[in-house]
Amino acid sequence: MTDHAFCVVRAGALTTVQDEGRPGHAHLGVPRSGALDAPAAALVNRLVGNAPGAAVLETTLSGCALRPRSEVTVAVGGAPCPVTVDGRAVAWGAPVRVPGGALLDVGPASAGVRAYVGVSGGVAVEPVLGSRSTDLLSGLGPAPLTDGAVLPLGPPAGVPARVDGAPQPRPPAELVLRVALGPRDDWFAPAALRVFTRGTYRVSSASNRIGLRTEGPALERARTGELPSEGMVLGAVQVPPDGRPVVFLADHPTTGGYPVIGVVRTADLAAAAQAVPGTPLRFVPAGRR
Amino acid sequence: MRALPVGERALLLEVASGEEAQSLHAELVRRRAEGLLSAAEIVPAARTVLLDGLADPARLARELTSWRVPPVPPREERVVELPVRYDGPDLDAVAAAWDVTAREAARLHAATEFRVAFCGFAPGFGYLTGLPAHRHVPRRATPRTAVPAGSVALAGPYTGVYPRSSPGGWQLIGTTDAVLWHHARVPAALLSPGTRVRFVPEGAG
Known part of the structure; x- marks a missing residue:
């Protein structure tokens, strides 16, 4: 058994392996998957000297605890949280050396939802269709972490960044998502479009890696009937029969039969990944390119 | 367009x-x-x-707007043959909707040349077209909470095969042992858009 590995001491509520996902297979029904807060995952990789596509860990609210078998450099970013090594506080958002056998504890998020743990060499589980990402919709990739699991790590490839910290956006107190209307905005009455772009929603606790669900005014359709299944993109705002918009995140289905009223700018999805349930949410029209 | x-x-x-x-x-x-x-x-x-x-x-x-797209899709050379047993719990209901016996329904289905129109729902799940309009059947009024992997099923204009066990509302007419999806195989998906498909009743070869 390799001595270059993480032993999972505390898996946390939901911790998954994520990289840049497996785009290019949507025509086979394979979701793109990948880190929800992609800039945070790229940042922790840069801090530990990895290429941006190395696999990291994505935690959910409660963090996780890991014991490396040999010395590694780690960096924790995304959602702010306390980080300790053998009980001593260490830096968040900066490279940290963790000796072999020491306990790295990534604490509960003090703001935001998802913390990212980058490790020198990256998490080296077997890739599936070119990616190590866990896809919670289709079950591709490694299973979510469990207590006692062992995660192989790759050989360190680069030199960790020489920084004490890197600027990272704060998780949003209010989530503002810029939306290009369409392709199925004509399925909604003008009044519903006004509600969509002027109303206030809240992030629902039913949100997950598949979609950011919302609570707020229902959007009434101008048409009844079924939309034949059509391809879905990242950031698509689909409106199911209950009228509450759902923003598709990385593990979204590749096709769907509910109308998409608009599409959120890709640059705004990192903030969506960090919006805790209850966060006020507005959709703001943004022009088409 | x-x-x-x-x-x-x-x-x-x-x-x-x-x-x-x-x-x-x-x-x-x-x-x-x-x-x-x-x-x-x-x-x-x-x-x-x-x-x-x-x-x-x-x-x-x-x-x-200036493209000229041929009116019918080109026919792929390759035909994927899926072994099938017409033993699904909805075969009788489908046969009744078609106004034929279960045996005849199986024969009609196996005599059809299908084409994968598109994929979705799950990795490796293909929406197969080929049945004429008068053979289209609705989804079940109540979806099943668990449809076994390998189930051959009908809904609307489509035939599909469940690559793994999942909830589903399609009418189940048979079972195949073909592995529709294996992540370590190349290609992982047996069916992709455009693939021609025939169902071959087991013991009929």
């Missing part, structure tokens, strides 16, 4: 029929293979083809 903008980098191309969508999909795949089109994803569906990861969707939308 209508080209609807989808966010910053995608276009949804909408056509009048499923056959046109299949034909357009084949044309887009051909153009991409020849270097005439750059798209990260080409995703066919019932009446549309989605192009994602485009550098300049607005420009492509303008260019598309």
Whole structure:
């Protein structure tokens, strides 16, 4: 058994392996998957000297605890949280050396939802269709972490960044998502479009890696009937029969039969990944390119 | 053909029929293979083809209007034969809807040449067209909470095979032992858009 590995001491509520996902297979029904807060995952990789596509860990609210078998450099970013090594506080958002056998504890998020743990060499589980990402919709990739699991790590490839910290956006107190209307905005009455772009929603606790669900005014359709299944993109705002918009995140289905009223700018999805349930949410029209 | 903008980098191309969508999909795949089109994803569906990861969707939308797309999709050489046992719990209901015996329903289904119109729902799940309009059947009023992997099923114009156990509302007419999806196989998906498919009753070879 390799001595270059993480032993999972505390898996946390939901911790998954994520990289840049497996785009290019949507025509086979394979979701793109990948880190929800992609800039945070790229940042922790840069801090530990990895290429941006190395696999990291994505935690959910409660963090996780890991014991490396040999010395590694780690960096924790995304959602702010306390980080300790053998009980001593260490830096968040900066490279940290963790000796072999020491306990790295990534604490509960003090703001935001998802913390990212980058490790020198990256998490080296077997890739599936070119990616190590866990896809919670289709079950591709490694299973979510469990207590006692062992995660192989790759050989360190680069030199960790020489920084004490890197600027990272704060998780949003209010989530503002810029939306290009369409392709199925004509399925909604003008009044519903006004509600969509002027109303206030809240992030629902039913949100997950598949979609950011919302609570707020229902959007009434101008048409009844079924939309034949059509391809879905990242950031698509689909409106199911209950009228509450759902923003598709990385593990979204590749096709769907509910109308998409608009599409959120890709640059705004990192903030969506960090919006805790209850966060006020507005959709703001943004022009088409 | 209508080209609807989808966010910053995608276009949804909408056509009048499923056959046109299949034909357009084949044309887009051909153009991409020849270097005439750059798209990260080409995703066919019932009446549309989605192009994602485009550098300049607005420009492509303008260019598309001058394309000539063949009215019917090209026929792939390869035919995937799926061994099947017509033993599904809804075979009798489907036979009744078709006004034939269960045995005749199985024969009619196995005599049909199918084509994968598009994939979705789960990795490796293909929506197969080929049954004539008068053989289309509705979904079950109450979906099953667990449909076994390998179930051969009908809904609307489509035949599909469940790659793994999942909830589902399609009418189950049979079972196949074919492995529709294996992530470590190349290719992982047995069926992809455009693939021709025949169901071969076991013991009939």
